[in-house]
Structure formats: structure tokens, C-alpha cells
Amino acid sequence: MGSFQISITPTRRVATRFISLVRRSLLKALMEESETSGLTQTDVAKTIGVHRSVINRELRGMKDITLGRVAELAFSMGREIEFNLVKPQFEMGRNIPKIVVGPISAGENTTPLVRRNGVPTVSTKNSNLVAA
Amino acid sequence: MATITQLEKAGVLAKLDAQLSHKQQEFRCFYASQKLVGWLQNDLYAATSQHNLEQTPAEQVDALFEIYCSGGELIYEWTFKDIRPIGSGVWEFKTADVRIFGWFCSVDVFVGVVADFAWRIKKHNLYAGYRDEVLRFIGLLEIDEPKCLMGGVEDGIVSNFDYPDT
Numbered sequence: 001m002g003s004f005q006i007s008i009t010p011t012r013r014v015a016t017r018f019i020s021l022v023r024r025s026l027l028k029a030l031m032e033e034s035e036t037s038g039l040t041q042t043d044v045a046k047t048i049g050v051h052r053s054v055i056n057r058e059l060r061g062m063k064d065i066t067l068g069r070v071a072e073l074a075f076s077m078g079r080e081i082e083f084n085l086v087k088p089q090f091e092m093g094r095n096i097p098k099i100v101v102g103p104i105s106a107g108e109n110t111t112p113l114v115r116r117n118g119v120p121t122v123s124t125k126n127s128n129l130v131a132a
Numbered sequence: 133m134a135t136i137t138q139l140e141k142a143g144v145l146a147k148l149d150a151q152l153s154h155k156q157q158e159f160r161c162f163y164a165s166q167k168l169v170g171w172l173q174n175d176l177y178a179a180t181s182q183h184n185l186e187q188t189p190a191e192q193v194d195a196l197f198e199i200y201c202s203g204g205e206l207i208y209e210w211t212f213k214d215i216r217p218i219g220s221g222v223w224e225f226k227t228a229d230v231r232i233f234g235w236f237c238s239v240d241v242f243v244g245v246v247a248d249f250a251w252r253i254k255k256h257n258l259y260a261g262y263r264d265e266v267l268r269f270i271g272l273l274e275i276d277e278p279k280c281l282m283g284g285v286e287d288g289i290v291s292n293f294d295y296p297d298t
Contacts, residue, residue: 003147004148004164006197061192061227062183
């Protein structure tokens with residue numbers, strides 16, 4: 001029988017996994033605050049002004065969470081949201097940055113060896129050795 | 133008797149390809165019976181959420197499989213749970229609309245046998261029936277002993293899990 005997949009479109013796969021990630025991040029933050037300061041779902045619900053069951057259903061995935069509610073939940077937990085859209089640094093089939101090797105000129109600004117992601121490599125303003 | 137990999141090669145079980153991103157690695161494995169694969173590839177796609185969620189049942193399952201296979205943190209009782217009587221060895225994976233029943237043949241290696249929609253299971257009280265179906269499947273499966281990990285969530289059957297704030 002081999003292997004099988006859940007066949008959904010790439011756009012919906014990204015969407016559903018993002019929704020899941022946001023929900024898990026909120027839940028993780030609540031768990032951490034619960035452990036450090038005793039914050040409960042009831043406290044969060046009171047701050048936002050809804051019933052605890054609403055918060056519970058949203059965190060469990062039984063109810064959709066709006067972007068506004070994400071911010072309200074973060075605020076009620078004393079957290080700030082960082083939101084960035086970044087270009088992917090990696091490509092499929094490659095889990096390290098692509099190294100383009102070219103001639104190396106050892107100028108004044110050359111730092112012979114530095115560690116990038118724990119791997120010794122050359123970093124210099126004059127060098128053509130770049131991470132693409 | 134055979135290993136889980138031999139059963140996969142023989143076509144008795146199929147291994148889930150969770151379509152992890154290039155930044156993720158498979159830390160947990162999910163195998164499925166032929167019946168479950170058929171359900172996931174047919175019944176699941178036709179369904180819409182009974183909770184009017186943006187995520188369809190198929191999308192919910194995809195997100196669940198991603199977390200599970202990539203080794204993400206699972207929430208006991210919210211995303212997975214042992215079926216009563218506790219210690220029978222039968223577990224369920226849960227989304228808002230879907231339940232998947234099966235067992236752990238080793239740590240972080242789950243074999244799903246059967247699945248259904250949550251509303252249907254609750255309406256017709258099908259938990260015991262599905263639990264027994266899993267136990268029958270295990271009994272008939274020619275797999276190396278121990279066929280099934282017994283015990284509860286604290287016995288190390290699943291890595292990286294937590295309890296919900298209640």
C-alpha cells in the first residue's frame with residue numbers, strides 16, 4: 001500500500017497549518033503564564049469581557065479566532081505580537097543556506113573565520129563568498 | 133510475525149506522508165489500516181465542519197498530522213486521549229470534527245485503524261464499538277510482540293505533550 005497523504009491544495013495547507021500554529025502559540029503562552037503567574041482562562045475571559053467557554057472553544061479549535069481576538073488574547077496574557085512576512089531563506093531539498101563560492105580577496109575588512117549557524121565559514125565585506 | 137515496516141511493504145498498513153516543510157523533520161510516525169486510508173481519502177473530503185469552522189475536516193486532519201509527525205507539542209485530551217477503560221491500549225486523535233482511533237505499537241509510532249466524524253460518534257455512542265474494532269484489528273495483526281504499548285499518558289507512550297490549562 002506504500003504511503004498516503006492528505007490531499008489539499010498548497011494554499012489551504014499553508015492556511016490550515018498557520019491557523020494551527022497561531023492557536024498553539026496562544027495556548028503555549030497561556031500555559032507559560034499559568035505556570036509563572038497563575039493566569040487562567042477565566043482571567044483571560046474576564047479581561048476580554050467574554051465567557052470562559054468562548055475562550056476555551058477558541059483555544060481548542062472548536063471556534064474560529066479572528067485576528068482581533070488574537071490581539072485581545074495576547075494582551076490579556078501580557079504578551080505582545082510580533083508579525084513578520086519574510087522571504088524563505090531555504091529551498092526544498094536543502095536545509096542549509098546555499099553557498100556560492102567565488103574568488104576570495106583578503107582585504108583589510110576580512111575576518112578569516114567566523115561561525116555561521118555553528119559552522120566555521122569566511123565572512124568579509126570584500127569577499128564574494130555569500131549566503132544566497 | 134512481522135515488523136511494522138514489513139507490514140507496510142506487504143500492503144497491510146500505509147505510512148502517512150505528512151508533507152512536512154523543508155524546515156521540519158519527521159519525529160513521529162503514523163501508519164493507517166486500509167480502511168482508514170479509504171476513509172481519509174473519500175469520506176473526509178466530502179465533509180464540512182459541523183462547527184462552521186474555516187478549516188474543513190480534511191484541513192483539520194492535515195494540521196493535526198503536521199503537529200504529530202513534526203514532533204510538535206500535543207495537548208492531552210484536546211488533541212489525543214486514551215479510550216476508556218484507560219490502559220486498554222486504544223487511543224484517539226482528535227480535531228474539532230474528526231476522531232481517529234488506533235494504538236501505539238511503539239513510542240511515537242501510532243497505527244490508526246478507523247475514523248469517523250465527532251458528531252456521528254457522539255450521536256450514536258460509537259466509542260465502545262470503535263475501541264473494540266481497534267482491539268480486534270490488533271488481535272488479528274501478525275506483528276511482533278509487544279503488539280501494543282499499554283499504559284497511560286505518563287508512561288512515555290508519546291513524546292512532547294502537555295496538559296491544557298483548565
